[in-house]
Amino acid sequence: MLVKTSIEGGVATLTIDNPPLNVITQALARALREALPPLAERGDLRVLLVRAEGKHFSAGADVGEHLPPTYRDMIPEFLETVEAVAAFPQPVIAAVRGRCLGGGFELAQAADIIVAGEGASFGQPEILLGVIAPLACVALPRVAGRGAAAEMLFTGDPVTARRAAERGIVQRVVPDDQVESEAAGLAERIATRSAPALRLTKHTLRASALRARPDALRLAERIYVDELMETEDAVEGLRAFLDKRAPNWRHR
Numbered sequence: 001m002l003v004k005t006s007i008e009g010g011v012a013t014l015t016i017d018n019p020p021l022n023v024i025t026q027a028l029a030r031a032l033r034e035a036l037p038p039l040a041e042r043g044d045l046r047v048l049l050v051r052a053e054g055k056h057f058s059a060g061a062d063v064g065e066h067l068p069p070t071y072r073d074m075i076p077e078f079l080e081t082v083e084a085v086a087a088f089p090q091p092v093i094a095a096v097r098g099r100c101l102g103g104g105f106e107l108a109q110a111a112d113i114i115v116a117g118e119g120a121s122f123g124q125p126e127i128l129l130g131v132i133a134p135l136a137c138v139a140l141p142r143v144a145g146r147g148a149a150a151e152m153l154f155t156g157d158p159v160t161a162r163r164a165a166e167r168g169i170v171q172r173v174v175p176d177d178q179v180e181s182e183a184a185g186l187a188e189r190i191a192t193r194s195a196p197a198l199r200l201t202k203h204t205l206r207a208s209a210l211r212a213r214p215d216a217l218r219l220a221e222r223i224y225v226d227e228l229m230e231t232e233d234a235v236e237g238l239r240a241f242l243d244k245r246a247p248n249w250r251h252r
Contacts, residue, residue, distance in 0.1 A: 003031040005039070010046040010191035011184075012039045021059035022052045024103045026074050029081040036084050044251045046191040046198055048088050049183060050111060051095040057120070058104025066131065075134065078103060082135055086110035087206070089199045091190055095183035096120050097176055101158065106135040109143065112202065114169065115183040116161040117176035122169060123158030142209070144169050194233035195251035 002025075004015040014035055016022045039045055052058060065074040085092060085107065094111035100122045108114055108122070116122075124133040124140070133140075133153060140149035144167040152159065164170040174182045190198065204223050208216035228234050232250050240247035 001031075002028040003035055005035050007039075007042075007045070009188060010044060010195070011049055011187045012042075012045055012047070013049045013051060016050070016052040016058060019054050021056050021099065022054065022104065024058055024061045024078065024107065026062070026065055026070075026077055029078050033077075033081040033084045036088060040089050044195055046090055046193060046195050046251075047187040048085075048090055048092045049095065049187045050085065050092060050107075051180065051183065052097075054098075056098030056104075057094070057096040057100040058102075058107065059099045060102025060104050060125070063129065066129075078106075079135055082107055082110045086139075089202065090195070091198055091202055093183050093187050093190075095179050096122075096161075096170075097179050101125055102133065106133060106139070109136065109139045109169070112205075113171045113186065114164075115172045115174065115179055115186060116164065116170045117179040118161055118173055119176045120161040120164075120179075121158040122161070122164045123156065124153050125156040125158070127154060127156040140169075143167075194231075194237060194247075194249045196231040196233050197228070197237070200228050200231075 002016070002018050004017055006013045014032065016028065016032070018025070018028055039048065061078060065071070091113070092111045093113045093115060094108045095115050096108055097117040097120055100108050100120055102125055105122050105124060124136045126133040136149070136153060140152065148167045159167070161170055161173045165173050172182060172186070200223055204220050208219050211219065232252050236249065237247045
């Protein structure tokens with residue numbers, strides 16, 4: 001089994017299991033993508049946690065599958081999978097230890113939050129093989145800025161977790177043996193929030209990211225007025241605050 005799924009307390013965990021380096025093959029990408037729709041349909045799910053077995057998150061995509069003629073199927077399928085993770089309706093957390101390179105790094109960039117071990121390394125070494133990192137060319141500048149992204153993409157050199165945090169790529173850096181517990185603790189904390197509020201927060205973040213500020217504000221207003229306030233949880237949360245009591249989320 002290349003991808004394992006578990007659900008507990010409103011948190012779904014997808015575990016990549018392709019030892020020893022968790023190389024992303026077409027089969028693994030397909031398994032990861034196919035695991036998402038059933039989870040997205042769960043109204044009570046609040047967080048998706050993506051992790052990997054072993055010492056390394058992923059050393060990248062299968063280089064052999066990049067060769068002719070396989071690349072014509074492999075590249076679209078991989079990009080579709082990463083975009084499916086990025087578009088998952090609830091917050092996505094990636095727990096990263098060891099190597100997070102190439103396609104593995106592009107997958108991690110699909111997460112909303114990355115928790116990394118101090119010994120983790122992040123990089124796009126595709127240029128060393130004479131090819132490009134298509135998703136990172138689009139996604140990385142939007143997170144790290146054009147200059148930082150260009151340096152990583154042009155040199156192929158990896159950066160440490162601390163350096164990745166300085167560039168805004170990673171949100172938390174902890175000792176390697178605490179990555180799983182830190183990511184799980186963060187997921188559990190987020191999971192105490194209302195599912196509709198989390199879903200609409202993520203929708204607003206994604207939908208407004210590439211819009212001009214006035215358009216983004218109008219969008220955020222529409223989502224709040226027309227979607228958020230139609231949920232039971234929004235009214236419950238506001239009333240609970242005024243009543244000085246804990247809210248009773250119904251996740252709808």
